[in-house]
Amino acid sequence: MRSPAAALPTHRSQPDAKGFFGRFGGSFIPPELQRQMDEINHAYLRICRSHDFIRELRSIRTHFQGRPTPVYYCKNLSDAVDGGRIYLKREDLNHTGAHKLNHCMGEALLAKFLGKKKLIAETGAGQHGVALATAGAYFGIPVEIHMGAVDIAKEHPNVVRMKILGARVVPVTFGAQTLKEAVDSAFEAYLADPVNSIYCIGSVVGPHPFPLMVREFQRVVGIESREQFLEMTGELPDNVVACVGGGSNAMGIFSAFLDDPVRLHAVEPLGRGARLGDHAASLGHGEEGIMHGFNSIMLKDSEGRPAPVYSVASGLDYPSVGPEHAHLFSQGRTVAGAASDEEAIEAFFRLSRREGIIPALESAHAVAYALRLAKERVDESILVNLSGRGDKDIDFVMEKYAAHAERGDY
Ligand SMILES: *Cc1c(COP(=O)(O)O)cnc(C)c1O
Numbered sequence: 001m002r003s004p005a006a007a008l009p010t011h012r013s014q015p016d017a018k019g020f021f022g023r024f025g026g027s028f029i030p031p032e033l034q035r036q037m038d039e040i041n042h043a044y045l046r047i048c049r050s051h052d053f054i055r056e057l058r059s060i061r062t063h064f065q066g067r068p069t070p071v072y073y074c075k076n077l078s079d080a081v082d083g084g085r086i087y088l089k090r091e092d093l094n095h096t097g098a099h100k101l102n103h104c105m106g107e108a109l110l111a112k113f114l115g116k117k118k119l120i121a122e123t124g125a126g127q128h129g130v131a132l133a134t135a136g137a138y139f140g141i142p143v144e145i146h147m148g149a150v151d152i153a154k155e156h157p158n159v160v161r162m163k164i165l166g167a168r169v170v171p172v173t174f175g176a177q178t179l180k181e182a183v184d185s186a187f188e189a190y191l192a193d194p195v196n197s198i199y200c201i202g203s204v205v206g207p208h209p210f211p212l213m214v215r216e217f218q219r220v221v222g223i224e225s226r227e228q229f230l231e232m233t234g235e236l237p238d239n240v241v242a243c244v245g246g247g248s249n250a251m252g253i254f255s256a257f258l259d260d261p262v263r264l265h266a267v268e269p270l271g272r273g274a275r276l277g278d279h280a281a282s283l284g285h286g287e288e289g290i291m292h293g294f295n296s297i298m299l300k301d302s303e304g305r306p307a308p309v310y311s312v313a314s315g316l317d318y319p320s321v322g323p324e325h326a327h328l329f330s331q332g333r334t335v336a337g338a339a340s341d342e343e344a345i346e347a348f349f350r351l352s353r354r355e356g357i358i359p360a361l362e363s364a365h366a367v368a369y370a371l372r373l374a375k376e377r378v379d380e381s382i383l384v385n386l387s388g389r390g391d392k393d394i395d396f397v398m399e400k401y402a403a404h405a406e407r408g409d410y
Contacts, residue, residue, distance in 0.1 A: 015324075019208020019294075022330065025323030027207035029293040033187070034207075036194045041209040047113045048216065060105050061220065064138060065095045069221075071228040071383070076354040077371075084374035087237065088357070088386040089225045089253060098360065098388030099221060099249040100131035100202065106217030107200040108135035118197040119143045120190045122182035124151060125314035126158025127392070128202030133167035143167040144197075146186035148178040155314075157392065180306075183292065203246025204322030207293035211322050215251045221385065222256025229383055238380035239373060241265045241337075242387070243366040244283070245315050247322035249387040254334065263335060266325060267369040269311030270338040276301070280309035280317045283329050283336035291319070297326040312341035313361035315388075339368035345401050346410075347371060348390065353410040360388035361397070 019025045027037060047053050061067040070093065074086045091099040111119055119136050122145070123129030129145040136143035145162055149171045152159055162169050170189070175181040190199045201210045204218070229237055240257055242250035244266045254264045268281035276299065279285070286297045291306050298320035299307040306319040328334045339347070344361055347368035352358045359367055363386045370384045390397075398405060 015208065015212050019212065021211075021324045021327035023288070024294075024296050024326040024330075025208060025211055026295050027293060028290050028295065029207050033191060036191070037207050037209065040198070043114055044110060044209055044213055047110060053109065053113060057106060057109055060109070060138075065101060065105065066093065067220065068224040068228070069093045071225055071232060073232070074351075074355050077351065078374065080350075080354055081371060081374045083376070083378040084239075085381045086370050086374055087229065087381065087383045089221060089383060091221060091249065091385060091387050092357070092359065092363070092389035096131055096134050097391060098127060098131070099218065099252060099385075100128055100388075101134060102220060102252065103214045103217035103248060104128070104131040104135040104200065105138070107198070107213070108132070108139050108141060111141055111198045111200070112139050114198065116141065116196060116198040118193070119200050120146070120186055120197050121200045121202060122146045122179065122186040123158075123202070124148075124179035124182070124317075126151070126155040126162065127315055127388075129167065129169070130158050130161045130165070132200050133162045133165035136167060137165045144170060144189060146170045146172055146182045146189065148172045148176070148182045150177040151179070151182070203248040203318075204251045204324060205246040205292060205294065205318070205320065211294070211324055214248050215255060215322075215324065218248050218252025219255045221249065221252035222254065225253055225383060225385075226256040233381065235381070236260050236262055237383035238377070239263045239265060239382045240385070241267060241366050241370045241373065241382055242385040243267045243269075243313075243316060243362050244321055244325060245280070245318050245362065247325045249385050251322060251324055253383075253385040254328070258328075258333065264328070264333065265335050265337045265369060265373070266321075266329065267337045267339055267366045269313055269316040269344070269365055270340040271310045271312065272341060277308045278310055279338075280311045280319065281336070281338050282319060282321045283325065284338055286320070288326075294323050296320045296323045297329070312344060313365060315360070315362040316365065337369045339365040343368040345397065345404060348393075348397060349404055349407070350410045352390075357386070358390035358394065359386055360390050361393045363387045364390070
């Protein structure tokens with residue numbers, strides 16, 4: 001006889017021992033790197049369960065990061081839509097203004113327990129670099145951030161932040177001099193000294209165990225949200241919405257609702273439109289394939305290589321998604337939605353004007369989608385993970401979308 005618990009459908013998706021979520025995930029890397037990943041995996045599985053690790057991480061979250069972040073009911077915005085009720089999980093109020101610090105503090109704490117002397121990572125727009133530089137400063141562990149020379153020129157404020165925080169920014173000057181080359185350069189630096197250094201990845205992507213580890217460090221967002229929403233409303237939300245680049249903020253909040261009757265919406269950037277190269281909607285438009293060491297759903301060019309991608313939100317322009325997202329989506333447990341540049345900009349101003357909250361352009365994609373959903377599902381509640389604040393985007397928005405700021409009809 002089966003116990004009642006076993007009879008319930010469950011989507012709690014632990015990867016298997018080799019890091020597979022169903023068909024997706026795994027580890028497709030050179031043997032040399034595999035040995036290092038196995039070591040990180042064993043150390044992580046041992047240390048993350050220890051009392052000392054858990055206690056220190058909890059203390060950091062409370063006293064340094066300012067957690068728990070609130071759940072907030074957007075009454076003005078909901079009234080304006082005259083439909084579903086929109087709530088925000090305020091990760092923009094997490095220290096440094098985004099969810100990324102959740103996993104960077106976890107990764108750096110793991111590094112401390114392992115006695116590592118250096119944190120190494122790549123960064124594209126610089127957000128992950130800044131979060132890791134913050135963690136490095138906290139723990140007193142040197143940080144080395146590899147960044148394409150093209151991105152260094154484009155993302156000046158984040159480069160300055162990293163330097164103020166004491167990180168060494170290594171310019172990558174080969175190839176296209178952007179994110180992909182930065183990944184190659186960072187892995188090379190890591191492999192040159194894997195005993196003393198540790199690689200800190202920026203999302204739920206890469207070879208096993210990173211998708212598992214980063215999700216576990218982001219899980220706090222979901223645990224808090226579920227409790228806070230229940231306490232606030234007496235119910236679970238009907239819908240949970242999050243933007244997806246690699247998918248860490250989305251996995252963080254989704255993880256707490258997988259076994260609940262809650263619709264989970266993964267919102268991808270539709271950029272300028274549905275033509276290949278104009279967007280980064282990997283789940284919605286991609287196909288199965290291997291890149292950056294893991295099997296997932298990805299956007300490919302005509303020769304099967306990672307396709308060029310684009311979004312107004314630099315944190316979302318990644319040609320794949322974390323393997324757990326590919327799994328949950330292929331199982332029908334999540335819905336893939338999208339928002340265009342234009343919709344995200346509109347939502348950016350609407351949230352700013354109606355609620356006094358300036359969202360990151362990444363998060364504005366989730367808000368845009370929630371606004372659409374609220375019109376369709378007028379009796380339902382919608383919890384949006386507001387992954388970050390928009391301070392980093394204000395100059396760009398005012399330069400590129402000045403006419404929007406003049407409008408008074410949000
Ligand atoms: C980096 C970033 C994202 C995208 O990363 P995920 O791993 O998909 O969460 C989303 N929002 C903000 C504010 C970011 O900085």
